[in-house]
Amino acid sequence: MNSETQPVLIDGQWREASATGSFQATNPNTREQLPPHFPVSSWQDCDAALAAASAAAVELRKLPRQKIANFLLAFADNLQSAADALVEAAYAETGLAKSPRLADVELPRTVNQLKLAAAAVVNGDWVSPVIDTKAGIRSCYESLGPVCVFGPNNFPFAFNSVAGGDFAAAIAAGNPVIAKANTSHPETTRLLAEQAFAAVESSGLPAATVQLIYRTSHDDGARLVADPRNGATGYTGSRRAGLALKAAADAAGKPIYLELSSVNPVVITPAALKERPEDIVNEFVTSALMGTGQFCTNPGMVVLVAGAESEAFVNAVRERFSTAPAGTLLSPAVADSLSSSVKTLIEAGAERLAGDGSSEPNRCAVSNTLLQCSGQQFLQDPETFQTEAFGNASLFVVADDLDQAAKVIDSLEGNLTGCLYTATDGSDEAAYEQLAFAMTPRVGRLLNDKMPTGVAVSAAMNHGGPYPATGHPGFTAVGIPTSISRFAKLTSYDNVRADRLPCWLADKNPTGSTWRYIDGRWTQADVSN
């Protein structure tokens, strides 16, 4: 092991990893390896983190909720203070634009998520207290133990395993987090963990509330999520790695929330294209190429109906894809995977309208790629044509007619989003109904006249969807307080004496403003005796 290899954060100590190897991140703008070495941890590190986390989980249950909220707020403040260094590190490791993306959009979003989580901790908005005074039973959601978080490559801050949405949700529910860094941005993650740990110390939480390892073998990752000491897992990333973790967690009966893959179908009717052709071209191209197409909700597949309007749309997009500069991709692995997915689609019969599919030698980049197939082609092999091409590539599916377009939608797996563009004058409502009927059961979020990128942090947001978009169609990864309940267990208190109840279930409303479902009615009032 390299003597300069970075330490892991276990049980409150930045200590030398028990490592089986090391790795370096790559600067995607140069394809050069970045200097710091990070360890591949052995099971010994996982075991130590699990042991420390279980002890911390017990301690956390004893603490007043305000301490957890204080931690989240202190961490949010720390992130703002460390913004410059964080943005530099993330830029070097991901190639994402420093401004506005990293500094002005993603970091503020991350800070905001932590603050919203802190508010939910204080208000108990995620706890859903239910009180049945007649039966003498009261229930609420509670912490469930250590949570392992595996963050994705495409949001180095906002979905980072040690600062992002899953992290904030798991902590807000009162659980310690064992963060596993995404291997494409370990230095960014290290810096975030430093700020998180400083906040742990300043707010007086158990030292093992936040722990960090960088990488493990696949077997150790599976063993980690299935360990009896683990409570639950949040994972966002590739489908293959996610499914291996899911199999291990499922077999052990451990909840695991995954975001795996999604092509985010968009259907645009001829009437919509006739009405506002330029607007729709602009909206699509902007959404498809934003962040070099590396959003979970990137519109990877557009269903059109054959005809003059669709032809004009295809030509206009082809022109824009061909002339727009290709953005930098997050890593060599993303560039390789994109090239490979495009190849799969072309081998299946898709026609290439833009992009030569080549990967640049001195930068992680693939030319903007636009593919096309017919509805009939798609229906003959829907599995292959649904191959996610993560990055700046989209597939147009041109159906013969609306019925065939609906059949294409009917043949889809679960997706995070589905968009329907129709005429604003309501002249194609029948088409909308048919398409919406096919689309709604297959997506977590249905949009009208709007592209899917941009995932608002709202209580009404569902960043989720049927498998394989996620592992369970009833939960969202974005939106507070809703995302917090993933990392909680439901507990009923039956005939439990008044002075032994969790504060949320006491007769007196603990905050004066927490919403509780008392005898069939949501109220902020105390239980009346």
Add this chain to the structure above:
Amino acid sequence: MNSETQPVLIDGQWREASATGSFQATNPNTREQLPPHFPVSSWQDCDAALAAASAAAVELRKLPRQKIANFLLAFADNLQSAADALVEAAYAETGLAKSPRLADVELPRTVNQLKLAAAAVVNGDWVSPVIDTKAGIRSCYESLGPVCVFGPNNFPFAFNSVAGGDFAAAIAAGNPVIAKANTSHPETTRLLAEQAFAAVESSGLPAATVQLIYRTSHDDGARLVADPRNGATGYTGSRRAGLALKAAADAAGKPIYLELSSVNPVVITPAALKERPEDIVNEFVTSALMGTGQFCTNPGMVVLVAGAESEAFVNAVRERFSTAPAGTLLSPAVADSLSSSVKTLIEAGAERLAGDGSSEPNRCAVSNTLLQCSGQQFLQDPETFQTEAFGNASLFVVADDLDQAAKVIDSLEGNLTGCLYTATDGSDEAAYEQLAFAMTPRVGRLLNDKMPTGVAVSAAMNHGGPYPATGHPGFTAVGIPTSISRFAKLTSYDNVRADRLPCWLADKNPTGSTWRYIDGRWTQADVSN
């Protein structure tokens, strides 16, 4: 195949099964086979049921909710009209007392569950509408497609796959049900399905809203729950069969809710025993032997602290167990399984205090069995000592002291319930705290001074718990509206035009009284413009 083999109910027709064999139920009071033959369905029946159910799922989404409510109410009425025949059939197949159990407790409970589900359908209490007017996003829970329900042996009505809690919840969420009968009471299930189907017809629901098969091969069962056309599965039964279904459903990304096994630990402190020894003996014996101990929440394990009080308690219970007549068990399989579990516990070192373990030749019955081990024995092999002995058997674990008792609790798997008996004068609050701290994370429902049998149908009930009690610690199988959300998917409507929204998300409150979370506040009001 026997020419008198009963038909299956598929796509609105009682038709001859595509059968690979047939089976008969056994009268547990005589160990004689009951006359009717029931088919073991081949995959062809499963496939036909899935095809019909997916079509019905689409139709159900188009119907006004009142029709679904009408079905549930009509079914409830039908059950009351058919009460006598149902009670006779269930008595013959399960040996459960006709009165009060079957006629006066379980059937009324089943009727009540259907009525509560109907009310939830009308009021939308399970839908949880969330409206964010600023972001323009609205979300709610919706139907997710056909639901396969596998009912247990111990509640021929209230958890029956074609009439019980999972059935009512799945239908209330707008899903068709493919019911798989429990093989120990097929005739009861057939009669229930007749009433259900009559209600389907009278209320004008799609014919395949309710379908029934009796038995399949294990492979076909696994294929059924994993089929792309299936939406989700509810299973209550043996751990081994449940885990096979879970593995298949998990691999296909299909939600599956299971209730597998639970020993329902009870801890009784010396102070509690000193204070009210007779009451506690009575409560325990009543709870432990009620229904011949065949409740999911039967108190199968009692943790005591060594001393005179515990010794007196043990002796009193031993006396009661030895003199109480042994009730009839549900089936030969239950009797065999109970004998086998008792044997496992004895081989692990448990001492037999009451019961000779023998199974009666002309009746499904095993003498009331009381076993005992020390805390130390338990801690040396917690896995084996947690063997569920489903039926009229309990294990006493006598710990050296309170710390060891807490360690025993700490070593437990997930359970449906956990009970703590302490002194009513509050003199052993420190003991309570220590025990509650260990118990709460491991159970779905924590009780004080009360035995776990008796599962109230309340919005605050959690009939659930960490694995292996169930497959996910966040859901309950009992309690309306909470149990309904298991069979639903979350959908966000983003920028969706007002006239296209589900009624629950319209500006106007669809019932005038549905609780909706609008801009951070639960309210029954309309959205104000």
